[in-house]
Amino acid sequence: MKEKQNLSFLLLNALVIGFFGGLFFSLLHLGFHYFSITKVSHKQVLQFLKIDFPWIEKWYGYIFFIILISLLSIVLAVVYYLIAKRLKGWIYGAIYGLILWGIFGLLIPYVTNVTTFPQYLKTYTNVFYLCSFIIYGIFIGYSISYDYEMSKQQIQNG
Numbered sequence: 001m002k003e004k005q006n007l008s009f010l011l012l013n014a015l016v017i018g019f020f021g022g023l024f025f026s027l028l029h030l031g032f033h034y035f036s037i038t039k040v041s042h043k044q045v046l047q048f049l050k051i052d053f054p055w056i057e058k059w060y061g062y063i064f065f066i067i068l069i070s071l072l073s074i075v076l077a078v079v080y081y082l083i084a085k086r087l088k089g090w091i092y093g094a095i096y097g098l099i100l101w102g103i104f105g106l107l108i109p110y111v112t113n114v115t116t117f118p119q120y121l122k123t124y125t126n127v128f129y130l131c132s133f134i135i136y137g138i139f140i141g142y143s144i145s146y147d148y149e150m151s152k153q154q155i156q157n158g
Contacts, residue, residue, distance in 0.1 A: 006151050014081035015074050017143045022073025025136050026066045038125045048109070076100065077140050085148040090138050092145070097137020101130050 029045070032038045042065040043056050049068075055061055084092055105126075 006155060010085070010148060010151055011078070011081065013147050014077050014085075014144050017140060017147070018074035018077025019070050021077060021136055021140050021143075022070035023066065024139070025073060025132065026069035028132055029069075030062065030065070032128060038128050039121065040125060048112075073136075073140075077144065080140050081144050084141065085144050087141070088145055088149065090142045093138040093141020094134050095137070096141050097134040098130075100137060101133035105129050105133065 026042075029038070029040075030042060033041055042062060046052065046056055046061075046065060046068070051068075053061075056064070080093075080096055084096065
């Protein structure tokens with residue numbers, strides 16, 4: 001019974017980690033766009049996700065973007081939790097971030113014929129996205145793995 005409670009607590013922690021990972025990732029994106037480090041706006045990201053409404057450019061479009069990325073991040077954190085929670089170390093999170101960058105930065109734009117990604121973006125924008133996905137993957141992967149290891153030790157210690 002205690003182990004079942006512990007697993008549901010771990011899943012809840014993965015949801016929280018995913019939400020805050022997405023919150024950080026979306027705020028990082030908005031901040032870097034504000035300072036013109038990346039040329040991709042939140043509107044272009046939402047259009048990439050096939051969400052295009054006139055209100056996206058208003059202040060609540062930013063809020064919508066932050067919430068949507070945070071919810072998407074929860075799904076990605078649960079995927080990591082189900083697949084790789086037992087893997088120790090930050091390198092697996094970095095690999096997960098590279099895989100996510102490959103999916104969201106390379107594969108999906110080519111499959112959906114989105115021409116604004118990545119071949120038409122400047123090098124520093126592509127490097128920004130690569131690095132931010134790696135940092136995101138490290139945050140998600142290391143946090144979930146660490147949480148899993150700590151809960152396993154608590155079960156073993158009594």
